[in-house]
Amino acid sequence: QVQLQESGPGLVKPSETLSLTCTVSGGSISSLYWSWIRQPPGKGLEWIGHIYYSGSTSYNPSLKSRVTISVDTSKNQFSLKLTSVTAADTAVYYCARGASVTDSWGQGTLVTVSS
Amino acid sequence: QPVLTQSSSASASLGSSVKLTCTLSSGHSTYIIAWHQQQPGKAPRYLMKLEGSGSYIKGSGLPDRFSGSSSGADRYLTISNLQFEDEADYYCETWDTSIVFGGGTKLTVL
Numbered sequence: 001q002v003q004l005q006e007s008g009p010g011l012v013k014p015s016e017t018l019s020l021t022c023t024v025s026g027g028s029i030s031s032l033y034w035s036w037i038r039q040p041p042g043k044g045l046e047w048i049g050h051i052y053y054s055g056s057t058s059y060n061p062s063l064k065s066r067v068t069i070s071v072d073t074s075k076n077q078f079s080l081k082l083t084s085v086t087a088a089d090t091a092v093y094y095c096a097r098g099a100s101v102t103d104s105w106g107q108g109t110l111v112t113v114s115s
Numbered sequence: 116q117p118v119l120t121q122s123s124s125a126s127a128s129l130g131s132s133v134k135l136t137c138t139l140s141s142g143h144s145t146y147i148i149a150w151h152q153q154q155p156g157k158a159p160r161y162l163m164k165l166e167g168s169g170s171y172i173k174g175s176g177l178p179d180r181f182s183g184s185s186s187g188a189d190r191y192l193t194i195s196n197l198q199f200e201d202e203a204d205y206y207c208e209t210w211d212t213s214i215v216f217g218g219g220t221k222l223t224v225l
Contacts, residue, residue, distance in 0.1 A: 001175065035214065045151075045159065045206055047214040060213060094158060101149035101208055103161045103174065 002027035004095045004106035012089075012113050018082040022095030022106060029053055029071065033098045034078045036069060038091040039108075046091075050098065051078055085113045117143035119207050119217035126223040132195040135220050137207030144188035146209045153219075154203040162205075165190050197224050 008020035022034070035050035049059035051069045059067050063082070071078040082089060090113045097104040118140035127133035139146050150162040163183050165171040171183035180198075184191045194201055202224045207217040 037214075044219045045208075045216040047216065050214070058213065098214070100147060100210065101161075101164055102151070102214070103149070103164070105151075105158045105160065108158045 002097060002104050004097065004104060006093060006095050006106045006109040008109065008111070010110060010112060012085055012111060013115050014086055014113055015084055018080070018085050018089060018093075018111055018113075020080045020093055020095075020109065020111070022078050022080075024076045024078075024097070029076045029078065030073050034069075034071065035096045035098055035102060036080045037094045037096055037102070038089075039094070040088075040091045048080065048082075048093075087113050089113050116211050116213060117146055117209050117215055119148070119209060119215055121205075121207060121217040121220045123218065124221045124223070126225055127197055128225045129197055129199065131197055132193060133197060133222065135192045135194075135205050135222065137190045137192075137217050139188040139190070139209065141188075143209070143211075146211075148190045149208045150183065150190075150192045151206045151208060152201075152203045153206065154200070159206065162192070165192075194222075199224050 003025045005023045012018045030053045033050045036048040049069050051057045066083045068081045092108040092110050094108045095106040096102045120138040145167045151159040153159040161174045163171045163173045165183040169185040180195045182193045204219045206219045
């Protein structure tokens with residue numbers, strides 16, 4: 001069964017870039033879609049974007065200007081970069097797998113934006 | 116883009132059944148959705164994929180107490196013989212050019 005694990009800094013300063021990596025184990029990243037989803041404290045789920053193993057991407061229009069998702073098939077990893085962060089970007093960030101809908105989730109990592 | 120509408124809260128007694136609803140916006144009534152469960156302090160868990168026909172495919176290890184059904188633009192998650200561990204937030208999800216989540220329903224088991 002596939003497992004996903006997020007990694008990256010838990011604290012990012014305002015105006016800087018948030019960078020996270022998701023390591024996939026128990027299955028190959030060379031198929032299906034790989035997503036980033038976030039959840040601000042006490043709020044619902046927000047899709048950030050996803051990448052197909054071939055490298056094609058789709059992003060949430062509300063975040064598109066600040067988001068880049070990339071994949072490294074040799075390491076079975078995919079990554080998220082979110083630029084110019086503010087306190088509104090404080091959230092638990094999840095990586096996830098999807099075929100059509102999301103069917104596997106990472107455990108999530110809390111990223112706080114604060115000086 | 117589709118919009119998914121969920122009631123903000125629901126409650127039911129231990130051992131009883133509850134039916135949660137996710138409603139697709141106009142023009143999207145045939146869309147497939149997924150249901151996810153998020154217990155307090157935990158990551159979401161995929162429960163099932165549910166089609167407009169009412170056919171559903173459950174995630175690995177999901178008890179038979181969980182089932183799905185559909186009627187028009189409404190997608191349902193029914194949980195029978197409620198247990199305290201079923202107390203959680205439940206989200207529906209669909210996709211078009213983007214992935215979309217409903218606002219979630221907080222289920223309380225009394």
